[in-house]
Amino acid sequence: MSVQSIERAAQQITDLISTPEADPLTIPSEITPILSAYVAAALTLPLPEEVVVQAKQHILDTFAAMISGSRLKPGEVIRRYVKREGGPPVAQVIGSSLLSSATLAALANGTSAHADETDDSHAASGTHPGCAVVPAALAMGEQMGSNGEAFLQAVAVGYDVGCRVGRALNPLSLSATGHSSRSLGNTFGACAAAAVLARLNAQQVGWALAYSAQQAAGIGSYIRAKEHIEKALVLGGMPARNGVTAVNLAQAGAGGAADPFHGGRNFLRAYSPDPRPEELVRGLGENFEIAQTSIKKYCVGSPIQAPLEALFEMVAEHKLCADDIERLIVRLPEHRAATVNNREMPDVNLQYILALALVHGEVSFAMAHADKTAGDESIAALESRIELVADPELLESVSPRQVRLEAFTRDGRRLAKYLLTYRGTPENPLSIEEVEDKARDLASSVIGNRKTEELIQCIRELDRVGDMRELRPKFVVIEQDSSLSEQGG
Structure with a gap:
C-alpha cells in the first residue's frame, strides 16, 4: 500500500x-x-x-x-x-x-x-x-x-x-x-x-x-x-x-x-x-x-516547564532573589494545574520546584530528584508563599502550555509575566546542540564522558548502524554492579 x-x-x-x-x-x-x-x-x-x-x-x-x-x-x-x-x-x-x-x-x-x-x-x-x-x-x-x-x-x-x-x-x-x-x-x-x-x-x-x-x-x-x-x-x-x-x-x-x-x-x-x-x-x-512532541528543557513535570521559564525570565529582568519575594501566584489551565499542585513527588511539585529555583538560581537534575523532606527551611518557607491557581480563563484550546505569573515583592512592586508556550515545544524547539547537551548532563555521570560522546555520535549516524545490538556496550555503567553484570536466567 x-x-x-x-x-x-x-x-x-x-x-x-x-x-x-x-x-x-x-x-x-x-x-x-x-x-x-x-x-x-x-x-x-x-x-x-x-x-x-x-x-x-x-x-x-x-x-x-x-x-x-x-x-x-x-x-x-x-x-x-x-x-x-x-x-x-x-x-x-x-x-x-x-x-x-x-x-x-x-x-x-x-x-x-x-x-x-x-x-x-x-x-x-x-x-x-x-x-x-x-x-x-x-x-x-x-x-x-x-x-x-x-x-x-x-x-x-x-x-x-x-x-x-x-x-x-x-x-x-x-x-x-x-x-x-x-x-x-x-x-x-x-x-x-x-x-x-x-x-x-x-x-x-x-x-x-x-x-x-x-x-x-x-x-x-x-x-x-x-x-x-x-x-x-x-x-x-x-x-x-x-x-x-x-x-x-x-x-x-x-x-x-x-x-x-x-x-x-x-x-x-x-x-x-x-x-x-x-x-x-x-x-x-x-x-x-x-x-x-516536546523535549523538556528542565527535568521536571511538563506543566512546570512554562512557570519555571517565566520565573527565570522575571528574575533576570528585575534582578530578583528569593528574599525579594513576598508572594508568587502561578496561573495554569485547570487540567495542568491539578497535575502539579503540591504533589508528594518533588519533580512534579510546582511549589517546591519554583522555590528551589528562587533559592539556588537553577534547577539541576539532582536538585529536582532529591528528597524534598531533606531540604533547607528557606525552601519550605518560600513554598508556603507560592500559590497555584487553576484558571478557567486560560483555555486549553488556546494553548495547554500557557502560564500567567505574578510576583509581589517586599518593596511593594507587582510584577507580571505571561508565556503562551516555552522552550522545547514544537513551536519553540530546542536546538540539536541543546538536546545533545541535555543528554550529556543526564548520561555522563552514569556511563562516562567517552561513552556519552560515542552514543551521541552513534545517534547522529543512526541510519548507518547495521544492527541495533551494536549499541549495547555504550549503555553499560562506568563501574558495573557485579550483582547485575551477568545474563539473566
Whole structure:
C-alpha cells in the first residue's frame, strides 16, 4: 500500500466522521485496516529528512532518560525484578550488561525512561510517547537484529499510532473517568513500533492491536504515590512490555478480533465517554506526531516547564532573589494545574520546584530528584508563599502550555509575566546542540564522558548502524554492579 493511498483513505474516513451529521460513536470499519496497513508498510515508506532529524533527537533524549533513570529507584527496582525473573538473553537492560527477554527488557527500559521527569511529552494526546515507544522498539530491534534505519522508521510510526490513539480517546474526557491516556496511548505506540521491526503483515498488525487493546490499562491513582516507581511503570514500563507482548503473540500466530477500534464493545467506547475516532487516521502518512512532541528543557513535570521559564525570565529582568519575594501566584489551565499542585513527588511539585529555583538560581537534575523532606527551611518557607491557581480563563484550546505569573515583592512592586508556550515545544524547539547537551548532563555521570560522546555520535549516524545490538556496550555503567553484570536466567 503506497503512502498516497494511505493518505487518501485516511482523509476519506476523517471527512466522513467529521461531518456535522455523523454519529461520533459510529466508527467506520476501515479505521483499523488503514492503521494496520500503515504500520505494515512502514519500512517501504521513506521518512522526510526533517522527520529523521527530529526522530534522532527524541531517540537520544529517551536513551539519556533511560540511562539516568537506571540509577534512580524505579530503574534499580525494576532491574532487580528482571534479574530475578531471568529470561533468554535477547535484549539489554540499559545501565547494565544484563540481557533478558525482549518483553522484560522493554519493561525495565520503559520504567527507567520515566523514572523521573526527563522524557518527552505530546500535549494533544496527553502522552509521554518516548518512554514506551523507544524501549519497545529497542527491545524488538535487538530481538530481530534490526538496522538503525528501520529503527528510526519504527520509532516514528510508534509516535504516529500512540499519539493518535491518545487523541482519539479525548484526554480531557478520559481523565474524568480516572483512566490515564498516558498509559493507554503508549501501549499502542509501543505495539506499532515493535510491529514494524517484527515485519508483521497487515493482518498480524491488526491482531497485535487487538492484544494491545486487551492489555491496555492504567488509572490516575499513581499521582498519590510519594515515589516515582508506580508512575514510571504505568507510563513507561507497562506499555512498552505490553506492546512487545502483543507483537510477539501475533508473530507466533495468535489471531484475534483484528478491529479493536470498530464495532460493539470497541476500545474507544469502552474507555472514553466522548471519543474522537477521526483522530486515529487524521493526517496519517502526512503529519508526523513526533514533530508535535516536546523535549523538556528542565527535568521536571511538563506543566512546570512554562512557570519555571517565566520565573527565570522575571528574575533576570528585575534582578530578583528569593528574599525579594513576598508572594508568587502561578496561573495554569485547570487540567495542568491539578497535575502539579503540591504533589508528594518533588519533580512534579510546582511549589517546591519554583522555590528551589528562587533559592539556588537553577534547577539541576539532582536538585529536582532529591528528597524534598531533606531540604533547607528557606525552601519550605518560600513554598508556603507560592500559590497555584487553576484558571478557567486560560483555555486549553488556546494553548495547554500557557502560564500567567505574578510576583509581589517586599518593596511593594507587582510584577507580571505571561508565556503562551516555552522552550522545547514544537513551536519553540530546542536546538540539536541543546538536546545533545541535555543528554550529556543526564548520561555522563552514569556511563562516562567517552561513552556519552560515542552514543551521541552513534545517534547522529543512526541510519548507518547495521544492527541495533551494536549499541549495547555504550549503555553499560562506568563501574558495573557485579550483582547485575551477568545474563539473566
